Amino acid sequence: MTRRRRSSRAAAATAVLTGCALLLTGCGIKRTGVIESGHAASVKVPGAGKNTVLYFVSKEGDRLVPTPFTLFDGYTLGPAALVRLLLDGPTGRAGEAGLTTALPRLPSGTADAVAVSPYAQERGMTVRVPFPVGDLSALARKQLVCTVGVSAVADTLSPVILQGTDTTLPSDECDLNR
Amino acid sequence: MRRIAPLGLRTRLIAAFLLVAAISAVTTAALTYQQARNAILKQTQDTAISTLRDQVEQQEIRLPLDQAELQRVVIELGKRGKPHPWIVFGEYGSLRVSTNPDTPTSGVITDNLRERVRRHDYTAFQRVEDARGNPWLTVGVPAVFEHNGFKESTGAVFFASVPLSAERQTVEAMVDAAKQGAVPGLAIAIVPALLAARSVLRPVRDMRRAAQHLGRGRLDTRIEVRGADELAGLARTFNETARALEQSVRELQEAEVRARRFASDVSHELRTPLAGMLAVTEVLDEDAERLDADTAKALRLVSAETGKLAVLVEDLMEISRFDARAAELNLDDVDIAEAVRKTLERRHWIDDRVVTELPDGVRARLDPRRFDVILANLVGNALRHGGAPVRVTVRTAPGRGGQDGERLLIDVADSGPGIAPEVLPHIFDRFFKADAARTRSAGSGLGLAITLENVRLHGGTLLAGNGPSGGAVFTLDMPLEARV
Numbered sequence: 001m002t003r004r005r006r007s008s009r010a011a012a013a014t015a016v017l018t019g020c021a022l023l024l025t026g027c028g029i030k031r032t033g034v035i036e037s038g039h040a041a042s043v044k045v046p047g048a049g050k051n052t053v054l055y056f057v058s059k060e061g062d063r064l065v066p067t068p069f070t071l072f073d074g075y076t077l078g079p080a081a082l083v084r085l086l087l088d089g090p091t092g093r094a095g096e097a098g099l100t101t102a103l104p105r106l107p108s109g110t111a112d113a114v115a116v117s118p119y120a121q122e123r124g125m126t127v128r129v130p131f132p133v134g135d136l137s138a139l140a141r142k143q144l145v146c147t148v149g150v151s152a153v154a155d156t157l158s159p160v161i162l163q164g165t166d167t168t169l170p171s172d173e174c175d176l177n178r
Numbered sequence: 179m180r181r182i183a184p185l186g187l188r189t190r191l192i193a194a195f196l197l198v199a200a201i202s203a204v205t206t207a208a209l210t211y212q213q214a215r216n217a218i219l220k221q222t223q224d225t226a227i228s229t230l231r232d233q234v235e236q237q238e239i240r241l242p243l244d245q246a247e248l249q250r251v252v253i254e255l256g257k258r259g260k261p262h263p264w265i266v267f268g269e270y271g272s273l274r275v276s277t278n279p280d281t282p283t284s285g286v287i288t289d290n291l292r293e294r295v296r297r298h299d300y301t302a303f304q305r306v307e308d309a310r311g312n313p314w315l316t317v318g319v320p321a322v323f324e325h326n327g328f329k330e331s332t333g334a335v336f337f338a339s340v341p342l343s344a345e346r347q348t349v350e351a352m353v354d355a356a357k358q359g360a361v362p363g364l365a366i367a368i369v370p371a372l373l374a375a376r377s378v379l380r381p382v383r384d385m386r387r388a389a390q391h392l393g394r395g396r397l398d399t400r401i402e403v404r405g406a407d408e409l410a411g412l413a414r415t416f417n418e419t420a421r422a423l424e425q426s427v428r429e430l431q432e433a434e435v436r437a438r439r440f441a442s443d444v445s446h447e448l449r450t451p452l453a454g455m456l457a458v459t460e461v462l463d464e465d466a467e468r469l470d471a472d473t474a475k476a477l478r479l480v481s482a483e484t485g486k487l488a489v490l491v492e493d494l495m496e497i498s499r500f501d502a503r504a505a506e507l508n509l510d511d512v513d514i515a516e517a518v519r520k521t522l523e524r525r526h527w528i529d530d531r532v533v534t535e536l537p538d539g540v541r542a543r544l545d546p547r548r549f550d551v552i553l554a555n556l557v558g559n560a561l562r563h564g565g566a567p568v569r570v571t572v573r574t575a576p577g578r579g580g581q582d583g584e585r586l587l588i589d590v591a592d593s594g595p596g597i598a599p600e601v602l603p604h605i606f607d608r609f610f611k612a613d614a615a616r617t618r619s620a621g622s623g624l625g626l627a628i629t630l631e632n633v634r635l636h637g638g639t640l641l642a643g644n645g646p647s648g649g650a651v652f653t654l655d656m657p658l659e660a661r662v
């Protein structure tokens with residue numbers, strides 16, 4: 001009886017001391033992990049929505065970076081010219097900023113082989129390129145699909161079919177968050 | 179499990195008080211501190227995050243960014259740090275710029291934060307410490323833009339690193355305040371602890387003192403009863419017990435006094451008629467010669483019994499004087515050998531029935547009459563119940579422990595069969611007969627009791643035992659210099 005009472009008293013004292021110790025630790029400013037805190041900041045980009053946009057690959061090589069492209073105000077590029085520009089890779093400021101591309105360069109003299117079919121409501125557009133598309137990386141396909149799908153027809157996100165020298169890929173739509 | 183040495187009630191009470199005070203103080207301080215610290219940090223974080231986001235949202239950037247454009251935006255953002263001036267870093271592709279041209283990348287922004295912000299298009303923050311242990315708040319805001327109705331990443335990310343040294347100082351000041359508040363708090367808690375201990379301990383101390391007084395015989399001791407708590411109840415019970423004890427003891431004492439007075443009165447009342455009877459029997463004894471044989475025999479019997487009765491009455495009166503503490507010592511300087519010889523001569527024990535061993539020149543201070551009674555009783559007893567020869571040995575011994583003065587030791591040994599062991603404890607009892615069948619003896623039955631009282635009056639002891647040769651030995655041990 002006495003022993004039990006004594007041991008329970010000891011347990012209570014230990015609990016109290018542990019509580020105090022827990023309270024006393026955690027003084028000062030502790031480090032934290034990364035804590036997400038709300039949405040991103042939306043900036044104003046002049047001409048967004050009006051200009052054609054080429055999608056290159058970020059320096060880290062894991063996602064697309066939009067680079068608006070303007071010739072002159074009021075003029076828009078044709079879809080085939082857009083694809084050719086994309087296949088030329090990042091130039092100018094985009095190149096200086098370290099953006100890259102996952103697409104192969106066009107073999108010289110084959111620029112005319114790039115063709116884009118006109119937009120159709122159901123099928124969208126078909127992009128024909130003079131190289132195999134079966135072994136293109138997902139990011140490379142996305143570059144083509146997004147550049148053509150977003151910019152070829154104003155205010156419309158169009159599905160795109162890629163047709164290469166080896167095969168024709170099924171219709172795909174640009175989804176930048178994927 | 180070893181029992182911890184028991185602490186005093188006062189120590190335990192004060193310790194318990196201090197423990198409770200410490201626990202409550204520490205708990206309160208810790209909880210308050212945590213809440214306050216979290217609130218301070220949260221406010222700083224929220225301000226920094228929303229300010230940076232608002233600042234970024236006001237910017238107009240031309241894509242793709244080049245070094246100059248990115249630098250312009252970063253400088254713009256760096257002007258308006260809140261709540262503290264901050265350092266802003268901009269990242270786009272492989273471009274890295276900051277408000278500090280020398281360090282385009284930050285040492286405190288972790289790869290983890292950078293990856294998270296860039297990948298998920300969410301604002302995020304992290305608290306980190308730099309190499310010197312200073313706390314920093316790092317906030318990352320990705321820039322998105324509206325494109326065809328969708329929020330789309332621009333690929334540019336802005337980071338701000340805010341030093342938290344001001345917050346750290348505030349937090350440390352709070353810790354210091356808690357510490358400085360806790361110590362005086364504990365010191366103040368000692369005061370009620372002492373008061374509480376005192377209120378409990380004073381009745382306990384009173385009670386202990388009263389119990390000590392009671393033990394020393396002061397039966398009229400009482401405790402003052404204060405209040406109506408358990409301790410007051412205990413004090414009341416103590417008082418009732420003491421009162422009951424006092425009453426019982428008084429009744430016993432009164433009964434004893436009555437009994438002694440009765441014995442004393444009876445012997446006094448008997449003394450006068452006995453004196454008359456003794457005078458008459460003496461006259462009759464003288465005339466017994468002329469009476470016939472039977473009448474003379476009866477007359478002598480009456481005379482002898484009357485004499486015994488007179489001795490008994492004298493002894494009774496003597497012992498009642500001892501009981502009434504009325505016996506007095508009349509001290510005188512005496513030569514012991516001479517005193518012993520005189521006693522024996524007076525009783526006509528000068529033949530070889532009594533053998534003495536007397537050192538010369540031993541002088542003692544004692545009451546000669548009582549010494550005579552003591553010795554006569556012991557020798558007479560030895561002759562009557564033991565047997566001749568009786569050996570009387572007088573010697574002196576140094577005091578026990580050297581502080582009692584010299585001691586006088588007298589052994590009276592007889593040559594009889596000795597004292598039976600079952601009788602030994604009762605040998606000095608009044609009217610005790612060693613032989614139960616022998617109801618009548620020559621003595622009054624008070625001889626040894628009176629002897630013992632006389633020895634005690636001198637501050638000595640009397641021991642009865644059996645000698646190595648079988649006879650009874652009475653050993654008298656009393657101080658050479660008796661004191662009144």
